Amino acid sequence: MTEHEKMLAGQPYNSLDSELRQLREQARLACAKYNAHPSKGNLKHITRLFRSFGRTAIEPGFQCDYGLHISVGENFYANFNCVLLDSNVITIGDDVMLGPGVHIYTVDHPRDAARRKSGECFSKAVFINDGVWIGGGAKILPGVTIGKNAIIGANTVVTKDVPADTRFIG
Template structure:
């Protein structure tokens, strides 16, 4: 594939249009699967090596980052993580395009952040055809266990995504969203500052 052809495919990817596995094959060397494997095999006690591997895997990593192993990433190099991040076991980053995660974000076990989907009609899924749209998770978001965040979604500041939800559309700031598909359940208010501050009666 020529450089001009590669540029055309990248432009299509950037516009959220359909592209195939063969067309995107030139990106394969950018995958950091061996580094992800190495991280997942490194003892938690070897903090310096784990930190170095995260810096090699991801596009950017903030301070005081905790990412429990194992995790997986399609590329790794399209993921940006802010400060004070906590990711529990089995986080999956399908980062064919950018995933941007702000500061103070917490992600529970078995969460998938996927920037990529596939056409509904089978005739359009030849050669693993797909589309990709970036994901943005703003500061102070908490994502519960077994959540799936789909392509093109932005989750607003401070919001909570309930366990088992599928987030298929944007979530505004400072709300609790739950369900399949996820919908806003309620706003987060100052009343939430007083919950679980005393023992149950």
């Protein structure tokens, strides 16, 4: 398996792999082009990376690792300075709003320092269902699923699944 395949399978992988570094560089350049001159026309630099997207509004300051593993539904809104680290799949449903500075992480690192130093990482998918609102500054950690119509409070760190139709304030 390639390091990219291992990454998507949730297996330990080497983040220093040349293919992965090249893919991250492509995403950084696309984000930089959009963030330097944000417009509906320039949004294509980001959305052409995405696996799929519906009607989407993304404010400047947006960053992603690869973009390739992000799917967003209709009426998606990401406020200023959102970060989606998509070392694994990030699936976002319809009518989802992210407040400013929301971070969604799929990547994690070994707790052992020697393994971290070697570049080893692992990842878990994140799923955000329809109608979710995530307040500013919230952090969604790897492997989390957020149920339909849930509300995540500002500055909350979400470490476990959130049921549908609930408010989660950490």
